[in-house]
Amino acid sequence: MTASHAMPTTMTLDDVQQLMQEDMQAVNTLIRQRLHSDVVLINQLGHYIINSGGKRIRPLLLMLSAHVFDYDNEHHYTLAAVVEFIHTATLLHDDVVDASELRRGKQTANSLWGNEASVLVGDFLYSRAFQMMVGVQDMQVMEILSDATNVIAEGEVLQLLNCHEPDTTEAQYLEVIRYKTAKLFEAAAQLGAVLAKQPPEIEQAMIHYGQHLGTAFQLIDDVLDYSADSQAIGKNIGDDLAEGKPTLPLIYALKHSSPEEQAVIRHAITEGGRDNIEQITTTITQCGAIDYTAQAAANEAKKAMQALEILPTSLYTDALYALADFTIQRNH
Numbered sequence: 001m002t003a004s005h006a007m008p009t010t011m012t013l014d015d016v017q018q019l020m021q022e023d024m025q026a027v028n029t030l031i032r033q034r035l036h037s038d039v040v041l042i043n044q045l046g047h048y049i050i051n052s053g054g055k056r057i058r059p060l061l062l063m064l065s066a067h068v069f070d071y072d073n074e075h076h077y078t079l080a081a082v083v084e085f086i087h088t089a090t091l092l093h094d095d096v097v098d099a100s101e102l103r104r105g106k107q108t109a110n111s112l113w114g115n116e117a118s119v120l121v122g123d124f125l126y127s128r129a130f131q132m133m134v135g136v137q138d139m140q141v142m143e144i145l146s147d148a149t150n151v152i153a154e155g156e157v158l159q160l161l162n163c164h165e166p167d168t169t170e171a172q173y174l175e176v177i178r179y180k181t182a183k184l185f186e187a188a189a190q191l192g193a194v195l196a197k198q199p200p201e202i203e204q205a206m207i208h209y210g211q212h213l214g215t216a217f218q219l220i221d222d223v224l225d226y227s228a229d230s231q232a233i234g235k236n237i238g239d240d241l242a243e244g245k246p247t248l249p250l251i252y253a254l255k256h257s258s259p260e261e262q263a264v265i266r267h268a269i270t271e272g273g274r275d276n277i278e279q280i281t282t283t284i285t286q287c288g289a290i291d292y293t294a295q296a297a298a299n300e301a302k303k304a305m306q307a308l309e310i311l312p313t314s315l316y317t318d319a320l321y322a323l324a325d326f327t328i329q330r331n332h
Helices: 012-021 023-034 040-050 057-068 074-097 109-113 113-135 139-162 170-195 200-227 248-256 259-271 276-288 289-310 315-329
Strands: none
Touching: 012 057, 012 315, 023 040, 023 074, 023 113, 023 170, 023 259, 023 289, 040 074, 040 113, 057 074, 057 170, 057 315, 074 109, 074 113, 074 139, 074 170, 113 259, 113 289, 139 170, 139 200, 139 248, 170 248, 170 259, 200 248, 200 276, 200 289, 200 315, 248 259, 248 276, 248 289, 276 289, 289 315
């Protein structure tokens, strides 16, 4: 095997999903089996959110990572399901904290079943994930996943502290992203290398890939919150603003718009709500905040691709490049 230095761009996300179709079907089957509980409400709510049209990027990443290194056992299926359960638990809790009504174009679980059920089923998914990871019987795997879960929780609390705080800096915001979103991407990418018993420098490369990929992914989410239509992204435009969340487009606009426009944005972050959403969206676009955030995402994706240069060439490595490319090209 030779190291790959050119960036293959021929693969699309469809190609990647095609390549991984059988693996992902196996993961989905396992998810359905392990979601089962004798408590009916857990089944209803759990299946609702698991089947509500997510892209399954994190489990896909873990499976690709394992294949790059020719891993030939079955623990990657279990861990891919674990990663999806952890992610889903965070979504359930997130939607309660944010009082969100739409996710992926459908009503959120909390708007259908209430906050109490959403929080408790989120707890069930977390604990089920831990039951499953124990079954793999690998101390390093448990360490990576338990650390990741803890860091994600810290990220959620950091985000809460920044909420309604117009003086949040870009550095503070990027720290929230690294904790809250990038950490699970990082763990998923790293776990494939760990399962396949790769040397530390390869493991490190996968950590960097996952971290930069996850950061790019979230930054594009922030762009889409102000530039896509709600049909495409499956949630209401300006949701972040309505919740008083200062994301990168807002943080940039606060530095590069007129004093009057800044006052409107500051008020919106402090008070929350969608009262001036159209005016703020116009400001964000005109002052270059969308372009700036998209460029920041592109820089992260580029760093993710550079981390892959140490890997052996294969279809699966190409797929990891394609995933980084998709992250910044997507419109939902």
